[in-house]
Amino acid sequence: MITVENLTKRYGGLTAVDDISFEVRPGSVVGFLGPNGAGKSTAMRMMTGLTPPTSGRATLLGQTYRELHNPGRQVGVMLDASAQHPGRTGREVLRVAAVSIGVSKARVDEVLGLVGLTEEEAGRRVRNYSLGMRQRLGIAAALLGEPQVLILDEPANGLDPQGIHWMRGLLRRFADGGGTVLLSSHLLHEVQIVADDLVMIGRGRIVAMGSKEELLSRGGTTVRSTDDVRLAALLERADVPVTTIGSGGSGLVVDAEPGVVGKIAADERVVLLELRSGGSEGLEEMFLGLTAATSREGDAA
Ligand SMILES: Nc1ncnc2c1ncn2[C@@H]1O[C@H](COP(=O)(O)OP(=O)(O)OP(=O)(O)O)[C@@H](O)[C@H]1O
Numbered sequence: 001m002i003t004v005e006n007l008t009k010r011y012g013g014l015t016a017v018d019d020i021s022f023e024v025r026p027g028s029v030v031g032f033l034g035p036n037g038a039g040k041s042t043a044m045r046m047m048t049g050l051t052p053p054t055s056g057r058a059t060l061l062g063q064t065y066r067e068l069h070n071p072g073r074q075v076g077v078m079l080d081a082s083a084q085h086p087g088r089t090g091r092e093v094l095r096v097a098a099v100s101i102g103v104s105k106a107r108v109d110e111v112l113g114l115v116g117l118t119e120e121e122a123g124r125r126v127r128n129y130s131l132g133m134r135q136r137l138g139i140a141a142a143l144l145g146e147p148q149v150l151i152l153d154e155p156a157n158g159l160d161p162q163g164i165h166w167m168r169g170l171l172r173r174f175a176d177g178g179g180t181v182l183l184s185s186h187l188l189h190e191v192q193i194v195a196d197d198l199v200m201i202g203r204g205r206i207v208a209m210g211s212k213e214e215l216l217s218r219g220g221t222t223v224r225s226t227d228d229v230r231l232a233a234l235l236e237r238a239d240v241p242v243t244t245i246g247s248g249g250s251g252l253v254v255d256a257e258p259g260v261v262g263k264i265a266a267d268e269r270v271v272l273l274e275l276r277s278g279g280s281e282g283l284e285e286m287f288l289g290l291t292a293a294t295s296r297e298g299d300a301a
Helices: 040-047 090-102 106-114 131-143 161-176 189-194 211-215 228-237 258-267 282-290
Strands: 002-011 016-025 028-034 056-062 073-078 151-152 178-187 195-203 205-211 221-225 242-245 252-255 270-279
Touching: 002 040, 002 195, 016 040, 016 195, 016 205, 016 282, 028 040, 028 161, 028 189, 040 056, 040 090, 040 178, 073 131, 073 282, 090 106, 090 211, 106 131, 131 151, 131 161, 151 221, 161 178, 161 189, 178 189, 178 205, 205 211, 221 228, 228 252, 228 258
Parallel strands: 028 178, 028 195, 073 151, 151 178
Antiparallel strands: 002 016, 002 056, 195 205, 221 252, 221 270, 242 252
């Protein structure tokens, strides 16, 4: 549904997006992650025809954005929630968009309901909206044409925890209904729950990508038991490498699947207090580690 092939953007001497390739399958949510300045927005702008690539290409439903017959009906885009006309009411913003892409007024009310903007809020001018309300309006605009694909740049920005929870539900339902979602974030935990796959970029380059489970399991397994010293010895005996022995009861990090560790513990009657995929550091640490080395902002430090 979304195919990105060797996409590159250079601004003078700066390579903002450096030869990235990935795919987003129908029915899935892909989190596009990277620190500030990593090149996420530039990549999304190229995907949606707003910035011409220096080389490479991106297709949506088999065509470039510019080749799409009625892009507003096929691809829902939210790149900059503050770009909406400040002097119009939320409802007016959506009505104007509805006319331009050819959808009914009734659909405007439907999407307002979907994003949880009340009658009163829809009648307020956008300049008086909070950032969270602007995000909801931006998502409403993206959903307006009943698209099959959603491309959202930092949609969780400005949403409170409840709003983030709501957005996850909305995107999950959209994907479960066969839709394709690409959403960017500079915060792993915002997308970690909802995303099926993750694409992590730093300084324009892909630094890691794969299914969430795959990326999580790269960190090994964390295990905590009532007797970690004995468990470590049992694991070593079974040729399962223990990479860390935590101090103060923080457990072990083991280079094996949780199932393997659990079985050894069960066979030897060691009581487990915790058993999970990922090292003690978790995906967040891995993300920070992967991107710290490639953060442009880090250059100044
Ligand atoms: N029009 C432009 N001209 C020159 N440089 C640009 C332009 N647009 C983006 N850049 C640079 O390209 C790099 C990537 O920027 P981009 O906005 O794509 O990053 P991002 O990952 O979306 O970060 P953020 O979350 O901070 O927006 C940055 O160094 C930015 O300064």
